[in-house]
Amino acid sequence: xxxxxxxxxxxxxxxxxxxxxxxxxxxxxxxxxxxxxxxxxxxxxxxxxxxxxxxxxxxxxxxxxxxxxxxxxxxxxxxxxxxxxxxxxxxxxxxxxxxxxxxxxxxxxxxxxxxxxxxxxxxxxxxxxxxxxxxxxxxxxxxxxxxxxxxxxxxxxxxxxxxxxxxxxxxxxxxxxxxxxxxxxxxxxxxxxxxxxxxxxxxxxxxxxxxxxxxxxxxxxxxxxxxxxxxxxxxxxxxxxxxxxxxxxxxxxxxxxxxxxxxxxxxxxxxxxxxxxxxxxxxxxxxxxxxxxxxxxxxxxxxxxxxxxxxxxxxxxxxxxxxxxxxxxxxxxxxxxxxxxxxxxxxxxxxxxxxxxxxxxxxxxxxxxxxxxxxxxxxxxxxxxxxxxxxxxxxxxxxxxxxxxxxxxxxxxxxxxxxxxxxxxxxxxxxx
Numbered sequence: 439x440x441x442x443x444x445x446x447x448x449x450x451x452x453x454x455x456x457x458x459x460x461x462x463x464x465x466x467x468x469x470x471x472x473x474x475x476x477x478x479x480x481x482x483x484x485x486x487x488x489x490x491x492x493x494x495x496x497x498x499x500x501x502x503x504x505x506x507x508x509x510x511x512x513x514x515x516x517x518x519x520x521x522x523x524x525x526x527x528x529x530x531x532x533x534x535x536x537x538x539x540x541x542x543x544x545x546x547x548x549x550x551x552x553x554x555x556x557x558x559x560x561x562x563x564x565x566x567x568x569x570x571x572x573x574x575x576x577x578x579x580x581x582x583x584x585x586x587x588x589x590x591x592x593x594x595x596x597x598x599x600x601x602x603x604x605x606x607x608x609x610x611x612x613x614x615x616x617x618x619x620x621x622x623x624x625x626x627x628x629x630x631x632x633x634x635x636x637x638x639x640x641x642x643x644x645x646x647x648x649x650x651x652x653x654x655x656x657x658x659x660x661x662x663x664x665x666x667x668x669x670x671x672x673x674x675x676x677x678x679x680x681x682x683x684x685x686x687x688x689x690x691x692x693x694x695x696x697x698x699x700x701x702x703x704x705x706x707x708x709x710x711x712x713x714x715x716x717x718x719x720x721x722x723x724x725x726x727x728x729x730x731x732x733x734x735x736x737x738x739x740x741x742x743x744x745x746x747x748x749x750x751x752x753x754x755x756x757x758x759x760x761x762x763x764x765x766x767x768x769x770x771x772x773x774x775x776x777x778x779x780x781x782x783x784x785x786x787x788x789x790x791x792x793x794x795x796x797x798x799x800x801x802x803x804x805x806x807x808x809x810x811x812x813x814x815x816x817x818x819x820x821x822x823x824x825x826x827x828x829x830x831x832x833x834x835x836x837x838x839x840x841x842x843x844x845x846x847x848x849x850x851x852x853x854x855x856x857x858x859x860x861x862x863x864x865x866x867x868x869x870x
Contacts, residue, residue: 521825525833526863527567533856534560534579536849538586546598549590552621554671555853557583559860561625565632566867587625588639590618594646601664609662616650616662617680623647624683627691636693644695647684648704659711667784668841670722670766678719681711682726689733696734709737716742721749722765722797725804732807743808750801751816758819759793759827760801762854763840787843795835795858798823802865824862835862 533556537543543550552558564580567573576584590597601614626640652658661684663677670679685708688696696705712727719727724746731738738746754760763781775782781789802820806812828835836846837858844851 521828521862521866522830522833523567523570523863523867525830526828526859527564527571527833529833529859530560530564530567530856530863531577531579533852533859534564534583538579538582540849545590545600547589547593547596549586549597551600552583552587552590552618552625553853554621554857556856558621558625559857561628563860563863565629566864570867583625584629587622587643591622591626591639591643591646594642610664613662613664617664619643619646619650620661620680620684620687624687624690627687627695630692631690634692636691636695640691644687644691644701647687648701651704651707653707657711659707659709659714668839670762670840673841674770675720675723675766675768678712678715678723679726681708682723682730684708685712685730685734685737686726689730689735712737720766720768721753722762722800725750725765725801728808729804732804747805747808747810750805754816754820755793757793758798758816758823760797760820761791762794762797762837763789763791765797766840783840783842785842789840790838793823793827794837794854795824795827795862796837796854799835799858799861799863799865803861803868821866824866828862834859 537553537556538550540550543553545551550557560579561583564577568576599611599615600618601610603609603611606614623640623643623646626637626643630636630640647661650661652660652662657677660677660681663680664672665674665676666672667674669675688701688705688708695701712730716724716727727738728743728746728750731743750760753765767781771781773782781791783789798820802817802824805814805817810817812818824835834852834855835858837854838844838846839851839854846852846855
């Protein structure tokens with residue numbers, strides 16, 4: 439693997455892990471002598487280039503971080519030394535309102551799809567903004583989102599799946615049903631955590647969740663996930679992400695739900711899956727696993743938790759932020775151009791490797807929950823990046839698709855920025 443930015447020598451061990459261990463099936467499938475030779479030569483070339491790039495390494499605070507491509511940090515983005523919660527709230531409210539009314543999001547019985555990119559992050563971030571802005575009650579959007587999720591839970595046996603096989607492809611009905619079961623429990627448990635009482639709707643959502651947990655096969659302990667070749671939420675890395683969301687939902691639910699006797703076998707299956715598949719995960723999935731461990735004590739050993747924190751901090755860029763694609767990258771993203779440090783999306787366009795609001799916001803939201811001090815130098819640099827890079831006019835933080843280039847100002851093109859803005863808000867509010 440060759441990267442276009444400098445990598446600390448201390449990260450070479452991790453790099454070798456990426457090359458040789460992230461999915462041993464790649465090597466095992468390369469059985470012919472010629473194929474093995476080509477594979478070995480590619481790896482050797484990659485390591486040589488990485489080693490030579492060490493001379494470009496910069497030191498920031500106490501951690502070596504990658505040299506970065508041009509960042510979003512510029513006077514035109516945010517001139518002030520503070521961020522604007524009111525502008526962020528306005529952006530998120532407008533985007534959630536649009537999503538709920540968008541015809542493509544509409545589903546049967548007058549409901550709408552609860553999206554990973556817009557609705558779920560909104561459910562987390564808007565209550566945090568409410569505290570900062572001194573709002574006394576949930577917004578209309580929050581209320582409508584909660585009512586929508588609760589309605590689909592109550593009508594679970596009547597409502598159609600979010601996607602179906604005829605229109606969207608084979609297995610999309612069962613995939614989307616299981617995905618929705620996880621997201622419903624996640625959203626409702628998050629709302630319930632604000633008042634400390636587990637609602638009947640949330641209990642029902644968890645019942646739906648456990649019924650659809652896989653109990654046999656390669657993904658025993660996880661859930662089927664809707665796959666549209668769209669990472670990080672609907673692609674090959676997403677089933678593990680979904681399992682971490684289920685763990686977060688259980689750990690977030692009030693009234694000691696995680697200790698309920700009737701779900702202990704399910705939780706064991708979930709823990710076993712998260713542990714069994716850990717070594718094959720990209721960094722971004724380990725971040726959400728770290729988040730889950732903060733809500734669900736005992737999910738990670740202290741050694742593994744520290745390993746994830748160290749891994750994440752080693753990926754920080756010289757401007758203080760993090761970039762999504764390097765954290766979500768797997769062996770499937772390799773290609774001829776990647777050997778030259780030129781990573782491409784599925785549509786052939788170059789990957790954005792600069793720091794973005796989604797990766798930076800998520801990491802800064804999760805690491806303090808895992809015990810990293812807010813006074814940590816790297817976290818301070820990350821928060822500074824967030825403050826500098828809010829678009830003060832529109833209130834958002836930018837992020838882009840790792841799958842295809844989209845027009846940033848279009849509604850669909852803003853899906854990643856919806857999530858980026860939500861997690862930036864959480865990073866700047868929840869851990870203060």
